[in-house]
Amino acid sequence: MPVELYNDGKHVCVAFYDLVDEERDHAVQCNQFLIANSKHGALIDPGGNMTYNDLLMAMQKYVPSRGLDFILASHADPDILASLNKWMVASHCKVLISKLWTRFVPHFTSGKDYSDRIAGIPDTGMIIPVGDCQLKAVPAHFLHSEGNFQFYDPISKILFSGDLGASLVDHDVAALPVTDFDRHVDSMIGFHRRYMISNKVCRLWARMVRGLDIEMIVPQHGARFEGKAMCNQFINWIDGLQCGVDLVDESLYTVP
Ligand code: FE
Numbered sequence: 001m002p003v004e005l006y007n008d009g010k011h012v013c014v015a016f017y018d019l020v021d022e023e024r025d026h027a028v029q030c031n032q033f034l035i036a037n038s039k040h041g042a043l044i045d046p047g048g049n050m051t052y053n054d055l056l057m058a059m060q061k062y063v064p065s066r067g068l069d070f071i072l073a074s075h076a077d078p079d080i081l082a083s084l085n086k087w088m089v090a091s092h093c094k095v096l097i098s099k100l101w102t103r104f105v106p107h108f109t110s111g112k113d114y115s116d117r118i119a120g121i122p123d124t125g126m127i128i129p130v131g132d133c134q135l136k137a138v139p140a141h142f143l144h145s146e147g148n149f150q151f152y153d154p155i156s157k158i159l160f161s162g163d164l165g166a167s168l169v170d171h172d173v174a175a176l177p178v179t180d181f182d183r184h185v186d187s188m189i190g191f192h193r194r195y196m197i198s199n200k201v202c203r204l205w206a207r208m209v210r211g212l213d214i215e216m217i218v219p220q221h222g223a224r225f226e227g228k229a230m231c232n233q234f235i236n237w238i239d240g241l242q243c244g245v246d247l248v249d250e251s252l253y254t255v256p
Contacts, residue, residue: 002058003175005216005224006156011133012036012062013156015218017175019051019058029171030079030221033160035153036062037131042070043093044151044160045220048082055083056090065091069130072137073097074162074220075145076104084108088117096121096128096137098147121149138212140164142197142244143205157215164205165234166191167222177226181233187222197244206239 006013016032032055033044041063046055056065068091073081076097087093088109097105099120106114121137128135128151136152143164151160167174167187178184196202214231218224225234 001175002061005158005218006153008155010037011131011155013153013158014059014062015175015224016051016055016058018171019047019054020171022170025050028079028221029169029174031174031219033218034059034062035130035133035135036067037133037155039063039067040131041068042072042128042130042135043068043087044072045074045080045162046071046083046087047080048078049086052083052086056086068093070128071095072128072135072149072151073101073105074140074150074160075148076101077145080220081105081108085110088112088114093117094119096126098141098145098149099123100147101145123147125149138208140205142201144195144197152212152214154213157213159209159212159214159217159231161217161219163191163195163220164238165217165219165222165225166195167219169222174222176223178223178230181225181230181237184223185237191221192238192241193243193247195244196241199240199242199246202238202241202243206235209235 003015005015014034020027020030022029032047035042071093095118102118102120105118125137125139133155137149138152140148140150150162169187216226217231225231
C-alpha cells in the first residue's frame with residue numbers, strides 16, 4: 001500500500017514501502033518515492049527491475065506516466081536505478097544524478113543514445129522545478145556514494161535522505177514512522193558504520209541540514225523520522241557517528 005507522506009490536494013508526496021519482498025525476492029527492502037504537483041511528477045530512487053511494474057501502476061493514481069518529468073537518483077546503485085531503461089522507454093523523463101555518475105548510468109540502458117535525457121547535478125546541488133514546487137538537490141557526498149544527493153521538498157518540508165538513515169527492517173515495519181529512536185539505532189548502526197565514509201562528512205551534513213526547515217527525514221531503506229524532535233535526534237546521532245574510514249584498520253587489509 002502506498003503511504004501518502006503529504007497531501008494538500010495540490011502537492012503530494014507518496015512513499016512505496018512494500019514493492020520488494022525481502023523473502024520472496026532475496027533482496028534488501030527499499031523504498032521508492034513520488035512527488036506530484038500540478039500534473040507533473042518526479043520519482044526519487046525508483047529502484048530496480050523488481051519494483052518497476054508495481055510502481056508504474058501505483059503512480060498513475062497521482063500523475064500519468066507522460067507527466068513524469070524527472071527521475072531523481074541519489075546515487076547510481078542498482079536498488080536506486082537499475083530499472084532505468086524501462087522508465088526511459090515508458091516516459092519522456094529526464095534523469096538527474098550527480099555529474100560523477102552521468103557517464104556510468106548509460107550502462108543501465110539498452111544502448112540507445114539517451115544522452116540528452118541524462119543530466120548531471122553539479123557538486124553544489126541545484127533547484128529542480130516539479131510543477132509549482134522547487135525541489136532542492138542537497139549535497140550528501142560520501143554519504144555513502146562519492147557523488148551523492150538528497151532531495152528536499154520545501155512544500156512538505158521532507159528531506160528524502162537516500163541511504164543516510166537507512167534501517168534494515170521488514171517492509172511492514174518500514175512503512176511506519178520511528179517511535180523509539182534509541183531502539184531504532186540497532187537496525188541502523190551496522191549499515192552506517194560500514195556504508196558511510198567518515199565522521200568528517202557526517203558533521204558537514206549535520207551542520208548543513210540544521211539550516212533547513214525539516215519536518216520529516218525519509219530514507220531509501222526502512223523507516224522514516226517524523227517531527228522536528230525525532231529529526232533532530234537523528235541529525236545529532238549522525239553528527240557524532242564514527243564510521244567508514246574512521247573505523248577501518250589492518251584487519252580489513254590483510255591478504256587472505
Ligand atoms: Fe547505495
